[in-house]
Amino acid sequence: MKKVAAFFLFYLSAQVTFSQSNTTPAYKNSKLPVATRVAHLLSLMTVEEKAGQLNQVNGGAFTGPAANDPGQQAKMKMIQAGKVGSMLNVTGVAETKVLQTIAVEQSRLGIPLLFAYDVIHGYKTIFPIPLADACAWDPELSRQAAAIAAKEASAEGLHWTFAPMMDISRDPRWGRVMEGAGEDPFLGAQIAAARVKGFQGNFGEENVLATVKHFAVYGAVEAGREYNHVNVDRYTAWNVHLPPYKAAVQAGAATLMNSFNVFEAVPASANKYLVTDVLKKQWGFKGILVSDWNSFGETMTHGYAADSADVALKVFDAGSMIDMETRVMVSQIPGLVKKGKISMQALNEAVARILSIKFKIGLFDDPYRNCNPERQAQHVFTPAHRELSRKAGQRSIVLLKNNEQVLPLQSQQKIALVGYLAASTDDVFDFWVAAAKAPAYNPVTVQEGLKHAGANVVFAKGFDENNRTTQALTAEAVAAAAQADVVLVNIGLSGKLAGEDRSLAQPEIPDAQIEILKALRQTGKKIVALVSAGRPLVLTKAEPYCDAIVYTWILGTEHGHAVADVLFGRYNPSAKTVMSFPYAVGQIPVYYNHMNTSRPDPTDGMGNWYSRYRDIPNEPLYAFGYGLSYTSFAYSQFSLSSQQLKKGQQVKATVTITNTGKVAGEEIVQLYIRDMVANRIRPVAELKGFQKIALQPGESKKVSFAIDAALLSYYNELGQLQLEPGEIKISVGGSSDKLLSAMLQYE
Numbered sequence: 001m002k003k004v005a006a007f008f009l010f011y012l013s014a015q016v017t018f019s020q021s022n023t024t025p026a027y028k029n030s031k032l033p034v035a036t037r038v039a040h041l042l043s044l045m046t047v048e049e050k051a052g053q054l055n056q057v058n059g060g061a062f063t064g065p066a067a068n069d070p071g072q073q074a075k076m077k078m079i080q081a082g083k084v085g086s087m088l089n090v091t092g093v094a095e096t097k098v099l100q101t102i103a104v105e106q107s108r109l110g111i112p113l114l115f116a117y118d119v120i121h122g123y124k125t126i127f128p129i130p131l132a133d134a135c136a137w138d139p140e141l142s143r144q145a146a147a148i149a150a151k152e153a154s155a156e157g158l159h160w161t162f163a164p165m166m167d168i169s170r171d172p173r174w175g176r177v178m179e180g181a182g183e184d185p186f187l188g189a190q191i192a193a194a195r196v197k198g199f200q201g202n203f204g205e206e207n208v209l210a211t212v213k214h215f216a217v218y219g220a221v222e223a224g225r226e227y228n229h230v231n232v233d234r235y236t237a238w239n240v241h242l243p244p245y246k247a248a249v250q251a252g253a254a255t256l257m258n259s260f261n262v263f264e265a266v267p268a269s270a271n272k273y274l275v276t277d278v279l280k281k282q283w284g285f286k287g288i289l290v291s292d293w294n295s296f297g298e299t300m301t302h303g304y305a306a307d308s309a310d311v312a313l314k315v316f317d318a319g320s321m322i323d324m325e326t327r328v329m330v331s332q333i334p335g336l337v338k339k340g341k342i343s344m345q346a347l348n349e350a351v352a353r354i355l356s357i358k359f360k361i362g363l364f365d366d367p368y369r370n371c372n373p374e375r376q377a378q379h380v381f382t383p384a385h386r387e388l389s390r391k392a393g394q395r396s397i398v399l400l401k402n403n404e405q406v407l408p409l410q411s412q413q414k415i416a417l418v419g420y421l422a423a424s425t426d427d428v429f430d431f432w433v434a435a436a437k438a439p440a441y442n443p444v445t446v447q448e449g450l451k452h453a454g455a456n457v458v459f460a461k462g463f464d465e466n467n468r469t470t471q472a473l474t475a476e477a478v479a480a481a482a483q484a485d486v487v488l489v490n491i492g493l494s495g496k497l498a499g500e501d502r503s504l505a506q507p508e509i510p511d512a513q514i515e516i517l518k519a520l521r522q523t524g525k526k527i528v529a530l531v532s533a534g535r536p537l538v539l540t541k542a543e544p545y546c547d548a549i550v551y552t553w554i555l556g557t558e559h560g561h562a563v564a565d566v567l568f569g570r571y572n573p574s575a576k577t578v579m580s581f582p583y584a585v586g587q588i589p590v591y592y593n594h595m596n597t598s599r600p601d602p603t604d605g606m607g608n609w610y611s612r613y614r615d616i617p618n619e620p621l622y623a624f625g626y627g628l629s630y631t632s633f634a635y636s637q638f639s640l641s642s643q644q645l646k647k648g649q650q651v652k653a654t655v656t657i658t659n660t661g662k663v664a665g666e667e668i669v670q671l672y673i674r675d676m677v678a679n680r681i682r683p684v685a686e687l688k689g690f691q692k693i694a695l696q697p698g699e700s701k702k703v704s705f706a707i708d709a710a711l712l713s714y715y716n717e718l719g720q721l722q723l724e725p726g727e728i729k730i731s732v733g734g735s736s737d738k739l740l741s742a743m744l745q746y747e
Contacts, residue, residue: 027364034359038352044109045082047334047344050351052083053111055330056290056322059090062098082107083330085354086114086160086290086322091435096157097371104367112358112367116160116290119208120179120432121145123152124441125385125557129430129498129534130164130195132396132553134181135575135627137668137690139194145392146198148385149434150208155379156435157370159361160209162257162290164195166244167214170589172579173224175502178430178534178554180219182578183591183624185240186687189247196251203254203361205369206379212248214259214292216274217241221261224588226503230261235680237263238715240593246283254287254357258320260295267299270311275319282719288353290322291315297326308332313341321350381441386558393555393562394571399628400539400581401549406526408569408630409486415455416480416525418462418516419490421532422446427465430534430554431499441557446490446530449560453568458483465494467510474519481523488567489517490530491542495554498534506585508538517545530563536581540621572630574666574692576735581622586613592624592736593683600684623737625670625687631661631697638732638740640707645746647709654704655732655740659695666694671705672739673712674729679722682714685736705732712746 026032027041042050055078062072078084079102090096096115103113121127127145134142146164153161165179168188181191192212199210217237221228232241245256256279258269268274269291279285296315299305305314312332315323323329336342362369399407409415421427428443429436436443450457460480463469481487491513497504509531520527529546531537534554543549550573555562565571580590599610612618634657641652657667671689675682689705712728713721725747733739 030365034356037359037364038355041109041111041355042348042352045351047337047347049082049109050347051330051333052081053085053351053354054322054333055084055327056086056088056116056324057084058325059087059095059099061095062090063094076102079103079113080106082109082111084113085111086116088116088324090115091117091156091158093157093371093373093376097368100367100371111355112363114159114209114358114363115157116162117153117158117434118163118432119149119153119158119161119434120163120165122149122389122436122556123156123434124381124436125152125389126429126433126436126441126443127389127392128396128555129178129553131178131180131182131534131578132555133392134187134191134578135398135553136392136395137187137576137692138395139190141392141395142191143194143198144388146195147201148388150199150201151206152380152385153208153434154206154370155372155376158208159363159370160211160255161199162211162213163199164192164210164248165213166192166248167217167219168241168244169219170579170591171221171224172507172535172537172582173504173588174219174221175226175497175499175504175534177579178498179432181244183580184578184593184687185243187578187690188244192244192248193251196248196253200252200254209254209357209361210248211255211257211290212245212253213257214268215245215256215279215289216259216268217263218259218261224503226501227260230263232263234717235715238717238719242278249279249283249285256285256287256289258289258291258295260292260298262302267295267302267304269295269320270299270304270314270318272318278719280319286353288322288357289320291320291324291326293324294326296320296323296328309336312336316342316346316350321353389556390558390561390565393558394565396553396555396575397562397566397573398551398575398577399548399573400551400622400626401543401546402628402630403547405630406486406528406548407550407567409567411454411568413456413485414483415450415457416484416487417447417450417457417459417490418477418480418487418520419513420461420463420465421492421494422488422490422530423459423461424465427494427496428532428554428559430495431502436557443557444560446560446563449562449564452561453564455564462489462516463510463512467512469512469516474516477516478519478523481520481525484525486526486528487520487523488528488530489520490532491517492532492537493534495532495534498554502534507535508585509542514541517542521545536577536579538582538585538621540583543621569630569663572663572665573627574629574668576625576627576668577622578624580620580624583619583621584616586616587620590620593686595681596684619737623735625668626735626737627668629661629665629667631659631663631665633665633667633695633734634658634660635733635740638742640730640742640744643743643745645707645709645744649708651707651744652704653707653730653732654702656700656702657693657695658700659697662697664694664696666692667734668692669703670733670735672731672736674731675712675714676727676729678714678724678726680714680716685731687736707744709746
């Protein structure tokens with residue numbers, strides 16, 4: 001309250017000072033501090049113009065014939081009247097300049113617009129889907145990919161991206177798992193901070209504002225169904241779901257986006273605990289909140305708000321700000337202020353945050369900073385950007401199986417490539433490909449990548465775009481296999497089934513693809529499955545028919561080249577899973593950092609009941625943190641520098657990793673803990689550190705992790721970190737299910 005009061009004392013004095021000036025308006029004076037400029041501008045704005053800054057409108061095209069469309073003309077008139085603060089889905093220098101010109105040169109105060117777009121994993125140069133990118137366990141690479149996306153987006157007139165999505169999710173039925181970093185809060189927090197820094201940089205010309213979404217706990221939607229109910233307690237929220245958002249805020253995220261779901265029976269957009277208590281008060285967030293599409297309006301659908309005025313009052317009172325496409329803020333706030341239900345002081349504080357960001361990124365001094373045609377031509381879809389996309393793709397591919405070292409392939413081998421997906425550009429991209437529209441920005445398919453690599457390939461479709469096969473398609477695939485030394489089968493799901501509103505009840509390999517695998521297996525040739533998908537799929541039915549399984553995910557522009565690089569050993573795969581792969585759909589949600597349960601294991605041979613399935617294993621098919629290499633690694637000599645840890649001190653955990661294979665490779669060394677007894681039950685394992693190292697054949701390296709009380713602590717339901725004295729298991733290894741362990745006593 002003291003800070004708000006101080007701001008408004010300054011604001012009131014500014015009204016007098018600035019009203020007496022006959023020179024250039026103070027808010028247009030670039031030499032003055034931002035706070036001074038904001039205060040002056042607020043003193044000049046009407047309540048309708050202030051409400052307009054909280055109004056975000058969907059765009060489209062405004063040049064050519066579209067300029068005469070009545071709907072678009074109405075939007076331009078709103079901008080001219082100062083009733084729009086930002087727009088989404090307006091892209092390209094020509095389009096953004098038309099609207100910015102209206103805002104700056106035709107509106108009363110000339111307040112520039114912010115232009116926003118869903119730049120999720122690339123703008124025109126598309127990078128691996130974020131879930132795949134996270135499998136590289138390389139935050140610096142994630143930062144670089146986000147920075148390139150920002151560079152391209154800003155060159156085409158944009159200031160703001162609705163990314164990164166950092167919802168923790170344990171359910172591969174949810175289509176939006178492809179946008180996040182998987183099931184682990186520690187890794188998710190590292191990736192969140194890296195992506196925010198990549199997008200935003202130092203708020204320079206080549207950066208865009210990052211939006212961390214969806215706040216909060218959206219990844220816990222029941223049954224993996226989009227827009228569904230969420231039932232999460234505060235203890236789980238603080239320890240599982242909130243850490244990535246907090247890390248993003250600490251990394252300087254300028255904006256956050258409300259989620260669609262409810263939390264504790266209150267829609268997130270109107271949830272005072274999330275927005276005011278946690279985000280603003282506990283974390284000290286100084287940026288802006290934007291709704292998701294119509295999520296303000298959907299508080300009525302939830303049954304929480306009665307009408308538009310009730311919506312505007314409740315979401316504003318909770319601390320939410322910018323309204324994406326509901327238009328309740330611009331229509332209702334002036335009346336609510338007039339009736340005294342919203343104070344001018346509260347409205348000014350919210351609008352000041354938005355104006356401050358516009359000043360901070362330089363829009364008032366150069367509103368056309370991102371409207372440079374030359375820059376647009378030079379900085380989009382460049383060879384350097386494509387090369388980084390290829391590198392990211394290589395490092396995102398997870399080798400799940402490689403019996404008898406079928407891989408890497410040899411250049412002289414004859415290859416049968418089977419599968420519709422291997423040749424379809426339409427199915428290599430996912431839902432979120434920003435402005436990378438066909439045909440100019442088509443991705444490289446696996447078929448093209450293999451041919452470019454010089455492989456001797458014969459292609460057979462095997463199944464069609466609807467995952468159906470016929471006798472003729474099967475016969476063609478078998479004939480191709482008969483001519484080959486090895487068979488590559490591109491199975492999985494189209495990229496069209498990855499993203500928002502792409503929930504699946506059965507995230508499995510389609511039956512027709514299993515039939516093709518069976519037929520090819522009968523040829524006696526080695527079978528390598530290339531699995532394309534935007535989520536972990538149940539591979540239990542496919543696995544017995546494959547000698548090797550390469551999880552290629554959806555890798556973006558350079559998909560086919562990256563796959564070929566890995567298949568031929570030009571890059572030795574190093575990626576590790578960031579979501580557990582279910583053995584069966586009935587296991588979902590299955591995740592490594594689960595609680596122990598009261599009966600975790602059988603205790604004797606008498607058939608005692610315990611927490612299990614009678615028809616399938618408890619364990620996933622592939623565990624969190626799992627991934628093979630073309631070489632092998634041995635872990636040994638694990639030790640702690642002390643068996644006791646006192647508050648304020650550190651203990652070092654050290655392990656030796658040796659490359660026991662014949663080729664150079666990279667290994668991701670993982671650190672886990674387990675608090676054995678605590679005032680709140682703790683998971684059986686929690687990731688608390690990782691390092692990626694490179695080793696030559698026969699080379700050994702020691703890897704150390706520093707452990708202190710902060711690393712071992714957990715959140716209570718109030719969001720406070722705590723740690724009680726007692727035993728903590730410290731473990732290291734190459735995956736969550738294969739670990740070396742030692743006990744540490746915390747005192």
